[in-house]
Amino acid sequence: MNPFADVEDFEAMRTAALTSEAELERHLRVRAASERRHLQHAARLRLSERTLRMVRLAIASSRAVLLVGPPGTGKTEILSQVLEDIDAEPQRFGLTRTGVETSWVTPEEEWTFDSIVVGETVSAGEIQSVEGKLLEAIREDKWLVLDEANRADMDRVLGGVLTWLSGKRVRVGTWREATVGPPRTHESHPVYLDWSNESASTCDVATADGGREYVAGADWRVLGTYNAVDAQRVFRMGQALSRRFKHVPIPPADLGDFRLLITDFITEDSLRSVLVTRISAIYDAHLAVEDAQLGAGLFVDMPAYVEAGRRMNTYDGQDPADFEELLAEAYLASVGAILARFEPDVLLDLGAEVVDKGGLSGPAWEWILSQLVAMRA
Amino acid sequence: MTQATETGAIPPVALAGVREFLLAKSEADANAAWGVAEASLATSFPADAWAIGRLVQPFGDKAALFRNEVPPDLRRALINVGLDEDQYAAQLYDIQFNSVDIALRRVFRGGTPTSNRGWRLRLIGYPNLSTIVAGIGSNYQGTPSQNKHGSASRLIREIALRQLAGTDLAEIAAAYPSATASHWDERGLMHEPVHTVGLLDLTDLAPEGLPLRVARNTTVKKDLATFFFICGMPADRFAAEAPAQVGNLRAIAVGLARGDVS
Numbered sequence: 123m124n125p126f127a128d129v130e131d132f133e134a135m136r137t138a139a140l141t142s143e144a145e146l147e148r149h150l151r152v153r154a155a156s157e158r159r160h161l162q163h164a165a166r167l168r169l170s171e172r173t174l175r176m177v178r179l180a181i182a183s184s185r186a187v188l189l190v191g192p193p194g195t196g197k198t199e200i201l202s203q204v205l206e207d208i209d210a211e212p213q214r215f216g217l218t219r220t221g222v223e224t225s226w227v228t229p230e231e232e233w234t235f236d237s238i239v240v241g242e243t244v245s246a247g248e249i250q251s252v253e254g255k256l257l258e259a260i261r262e263d264k265w266l267v268l269d270e271a272n273r274a275d276m277d278r279v280l281g282g283v284l285t286w287l288s289g290k291r292v293r294v295g296t297w298r299e300a301t302v303g304p305p306r307t308h309e310s311h312p313v314y315l316d317w318s319n320e321s322a323s324t325c326d327v328a329t330a331d332g333g334r335e336y337v338a339g340a341d342w343r344v345l346g347t348y349n350a351v352d353a354q355r356v357f358r359m360g361q362a363l364s365r366r367f368k369h370v371p372i373p374p375a376d377l378g379d380f381r382l383l384i385t386d387f388i389t390e391d392s393l394r395s396v397l398v399t400r401i402s403a404i405y406d407a408h409l410a411v412e413d414a415q416l417g418a419g420l421f422v423d424m425p426a427y428v429e430a431g432r433r434m435n436t437y438d439g440q441d442p443a444d445f446e447e448l449l450a451e452a453y454l455a456s457v458g459a460i461l462a463r464f465e466p467d468v469l470l471d472l473g474a475e476v477v478d479k480g481g482l483s484g485p486a487w488e489w490i491l492s493q494l495v496a497m498r499a
Numbered sequence: 500m501t502q503a504t505e506t507g508a509i510p511p512v513a514l515a516g517v518r519e520f521l522l523a524k525s526e527a528d529a530n531a532a533w534g535v536a537e538a539s540l541a542t543s544f545p546a547d548a549w550a551i552g553r554l555v556q557p558f559g560d561k562a563a564l565f566r567n568e569v570p571p572d573l574r575r576a577l578i579n580v581g582l583d584e585d586q587y588a589a590q591l592y593d594i595q596f597n598s599v600d601i602a603l604r605r606v607f608r609g610g611t612p613t614s615n616r617g618w619r620l621r622l623i624g625y626p627n628l629s630t631i632v633a634g635i636g637s638n639y640q641g642t643p644s645q646n647k648h649g650s651a652s653r654l655i656r657e658i659a660l661r662q663l664a665g666t667d668l669a670e671i672a673a674a675y676p677s678a679t680a681s682h683w684d685e686r687g688l689m690h691e692p693v694h695t696v697g698l699l700d701l702t703d704l705a706p707e708g709l710p711l712r713v714a715r716n717t718t719v720k721k722d723l724a725t726f727f728f729i730c731g732m733p734a735d736r737f738a739a740e741a742p743a744q745v746g747n748l749r750a751i752a753v754g755l756a757r758g759d760v761s
Contacts, residue, residue: 126755129607129617132637139651140641142599146654191662391664 154389168270182215192371195416197347217341218321218356225264227255229274235282240295240313248300260336261325268346268423277360287366291316297334324442377406388425397425404481415471418440420457427452450486462497509750511742515539518737521624521631524592529555544601550612551598563587566714591627591697598623603756615640620752627697627714633744636730639721648724652677653731654725668754671748675728678687685710688731
């Protein structure tokens, strides 16, 4: 944080300094924490120009796009940023619409076809159809974003619209609604999904053949993020559905970029060199084991943990906490939940790399392993 | 007197006409000197990156200085030689100070600095004491207490040195203290004793030298207290010392704002 680079930041610092030295220190701590959060966001956006181009072009040229990569690579943030770019200049991306609105949803394990297309509810004692997330998004002409699509069984959720995703009109279900009586009756209408060459999406609730039609426009998109190493749940996507989406890989940052990145998250000058060296070594170990690769965003909070540990002991008038212990704890707190899901052979390879590269000592790695048991509960 | 850094010597700043402006004894003299001074400063502080402003500040009530600011011992001595407050005031030039503010545009949103926010490089001349101040200071919004401003400036200086740590400028900046009462009240800005205030030669009455307070009001106290890097120099050393000093301060300002500004 540089309070001299911006007049408002400077004035906030000056006001704190006018109050007292203690208030100034508190102000600087709060700003440092805020800066870390900002940098964490920026960290996730640090990706190669080529990867960024792939994301943009995939969305510009395809109806359905998935960003795929390990956790911590900033897939959600990247997608969010690109969508903002598209909304600002849609013509640059080949769209004729004036802006882009999005409907973000996070799929849940219990999701079914009903959740995304057409479901049912009971209203005034009568069965009534309700739009799923997909139909709602088309009717509102909002792009549908499935964030962390791996959390639901997308084959089950989207299996019924595979043909539509290929560009064809398809009947996806029946719309049931009770009419206003007396006498009360029930009506059923077929529900169709289709595509149009027009820019905007439309919804016709009373077509000539008595159906209900949702037509996605040429500028409409369904997007998603997907990671195969989720700590809690992963549903693999089947080939039939997978090939309806363009996949853009979002790889972890390389070691050089990571070293630059992690430096920004270190505030204690006396710890800068050792934290950069050790945390980078741990990150490098993950890069070296294919099934253990993780994004930089998962590691950036480690310096703050170590610094807080050292500071707290000093505040309490105690000797500085053991650096090696704090580093191992920071690693466990940041990445442990994911480590706990790794296969034993992956953990074995990862542990050898972490120790060989000097990230952690052998005993520290053994301690990490001992703690993972609780994380698997 | 240029300072060497790992990346090369810090270039001195061209200051032709600046001394004449800072020590002008009347508004007319100050206005007449400004053209040359401004043109000279613009060569080292180009307008696309820096905003240069000036202020010519006359005294409001010169007689009040005798009552409120001249130290009691000195006041008694002046009275003993037959000087009263009106006679004291008559011996002072009309101008209390002339100042130049030079702000980095990139620090200010929209690129337009305002005097009551942020920080800037500053030059102030006190013609009655032939003394010039150079430094980097903020502003005195927020409290009328010069002591609180001084405390804040001390803390801001520490933050500034932390910001410059690891650069060539850290050692250079460390040589400039923040303002204290010695600067805004006493002789902290004077390398050597100053015995003349305005037209009055007080060598016999104040052999140790005159404090700044004999020719400044309370607003100047607050103003000086906002300097977190400060140095003083006498008029006759300006030509020799100021180009390098201002060059250092310019480099420190650029370093603080973390920009490569020509």
